[in-house]
Amino acid sequence: MIDMHVHILPGVDDGAKNVQMAHDMAGRAADAGITFIVATPHVYRAEDQQRNRGSLRIARSIAHEFGLGLNMGCEFNYRAFHDVSLQAMNAFCLSGTRCILIEFSSSELMPRWDAVLSELMDAGYLPIIAHPERYAYIQRDLGIASEMRDLGCELQVDACGLMAPMMSAERRTARKLVKEGMAAYIASDAHRPEDYDDFEKAQKIFRGEWPRNNRLTDALRAQKKERANDGQ
Numbered sequence: 001m002i003d004m005h006v007h008i009l010p011g012v013d014d015g016a017k018n019v020q021m022a023h024d025m026a027g028r029a030a031d032a033g034i035t036f037i038v039a040t041p042h043v044y045r046a047e048d049q050q051r052n053r054g055s056l057r058i059a060r061s062i063a064h065e066f067g068l069g070l071n072m073g074c075e076f077n078y079r080a081f082h083d084v085s086l087q088a089m090n091a092f093c094l095s096g097t098r099c100i101l102i103e104f105s106s107s108e109l110m111p112r113w114d115a116v117l118s119e120l121m122d123a124g125y126l127p128i129i130a131h132p133e134r135y136a137y138i139q140r141d142l143g144i145a146s147e148m149r150d151l152g153c154e155l156q157v158d159a160c161g162l163m164a165p166m167m168s169a170e171r172r173t174a175r176k177l178v179k180e181g182m183a184a185y186i187a188s189d190a191h192r193p194e195d196y197d198d199f200e201k202a203q204k205i206f207r208g209e210w211p212r213n214n215r216l217t218d219a220l221r222a223q224k225k226e227r228a229n230d231g232q
């Protein structure tokens, strides 16, 4: 199983504070049945990704200790659209695919969001919207999430959103997105080892509805096949 949204790189953002914490997170991920992690540190400006890459080698060797694969991605904040050209967007994709994880504002729907996402898709990228359940405008109107899907984007729900406090808009929205089959991914969005508690609880509750078919999985399978063919 893939966890495609994890803040495991030690010391780079609000995720793993140090190597020990990254180690503990990898252990919890392995216990939860995860076999491959995409490290998704925050990117608010273009240069953030260069800083993030410095910790990749360390995180990868930690993951290997637990038999986990690990590759680089990022959580691309909408504010960074001003800073990165379409051509340069490749550096921010998940694990060498054309999938890109995008975080929007939690309070205000980005102006021209549909035009920006369409431009990305026209350039061959596959936008995945990070935790739509957190966005107030989607909590109020799930139709916006449907529009994002209709446009060609995929939606990623956080396990901690599914396990958010009872009666919260975040929990209600996350659960609806999964139950109605609108979510293509459930990810941990783990920032610390304990965040895998929610991931494991969500796995139990949503076992039958856990999304398995999505573009990232397809792209990673294709990559693997290509590598195997190259090795022949």
Ligand SMILES: [Fe+2]
Binding pocket: 005, 007, 075, 189
């Ligand atoms: Fe995140």
